[in-house]
Amino acid sequence: MGTQIMLSLNDINIDYGKNRYWKSHYWLFPPGSEANVPTEYVSGVRLQPGYEASLADVRFRLCHLGYSYAETRAKFETYVHRWQRTDDDLQITYDEFHDTMTGIEFATLTSDDLKPYIWDFRDFVIDRLATTQRDKYVLEDFIYGLDFSITLRTLCDRQDNLQLPVRWQTQDLIDSGWVTLEDLKDIDRQTYINNHTLLCGRIQDHVGIDGLKAFDNWLHAQGLPKATPYTRSYPGGSPTQETLTLPVAVRHKIHHPENTHNTLPDEELRESTELLLDIVKQLPPPGLGLA
Structure with a gap:
């Protein structure tokens, strides 16, 4: 099964990696964001070293580090354009994606809401985007390959999300020997x-x-x-x-x-x-x- 590393918003896991396959989210957190964050185990929830900041703080960094609204929209539309070079079955606009993401109320969303999707937030999003005119399997490939920072940036545009905590649960991956703390903090x-x-x-x-x-x-x-x-x-x-x-x-x-x-x-x-x-x-x- 492997060891997972999770990014969550208000305790809802929105991105994950495993073993040597993970995406660094260290850059999202301002200096001083080290914290003991809730980490779920079979035996219950324990506090483990990780990172925590409000979504408002994360939004500030996204906006000034390449993911302003205009930059995010441009990245999304470029991704769609490149996708459609070989598959024009996918028809989706940034406005539609943005409206879908900002329609998710994280203040009330629970883990049980994601249970039908085996707690994979991407599949939860795919289901909300799917229509009778849009193939869910095409959407799956598209969303799985989408730059996660685009997804996160759109979640920042719902005002009542901004004070919710963003947490990066990193310690299990370190303790299991897959990475060091320096690996997690390396910059692009x-x-x-x-x-x-x-x-x-x-x-x-x-x-x-x-x-x-x-x-x-x-x-x-x-x-x-x-x-x-x-x-x-x-x-x-x-x-x-x-x-x-x-x-x-x-x-x-x-x-x-x-x-x-x-x-x-x-x-x-x-x-x-x-x-x-x-x-x-x-x-x-x-x-x-x-x-």
């Missing part, structure tokens, strides 16, 4: 690079700052220290040392991979992204306007 480097680049650009545009030196000074004025060494290199010239805020130093390292005087560790990329997210939280409403 290319995705982080893309998101960091977008965040820098969006913040600059929002506050109306031209030029990276001015942006570095603005970040410093927001409380970020200029403490990250960066070596600037010019063709035919000698390298020069600078000390910058971490986000600007990381931005330079991303945009100048040819400059071998600097390295960009994953942890530095992660920390810088978190600093930028904190900056966004400090902006007056509506922030960057990413709904």
Whole structure:
């Protein structure tokens, strides 16, 4: 049977993995989300180390890390378009999917409601999407292959879901020896690079700052220290040392991979992204306007 790793919303399991086949949800949780989370066993429920945050906190991260409403819709429609290249039997719109997902009331949904689907949330969703005109088996393949973050982001658009707890039950997989804590926390480097680049650009545009030196000074004025060494290199010239805020130093390292005087560790990329997210939280409403 194997060892499972579960992501739940209000104690309803909405995504799972097993043994070596799992999707990391670590990036969904803000720093400090470590918690003892309820984990179900045959003998009953026990508290085990894992991660917990409100869906509102998860929504903020989704919106600013590639899954705003517009980005989520575009990802879904691209997935449908690619699917229909080889199978035009599938006819589904994002609006229909979105309405179906936001129609699920997690505040009252119980484990018994998912029992007919052997507690597989995907099959529960498929049943709600199925119509007399739509083949359930085509839907099954489609939903099983859908980026789960799209599903989760649509669940965020129901207002009474937002204060419900999202929990990632990880300890069983660690205790069984399938993963280490470091495995669970590893970042998708290319995705982080893309998101960091977008965040820098969006913040600059929002506050109306031209030029990276001015942006570095603005970040410093927001409380970020200029403490990250960066070596600037010019063709035919000698390298020069600078000390910058971490986000600007990381931005330079991303945009100048040819400059071998600097390295960009994953942890530095992660920390810088978190600093930028904190900056966004400090902006007056509506922030960057990413709904």
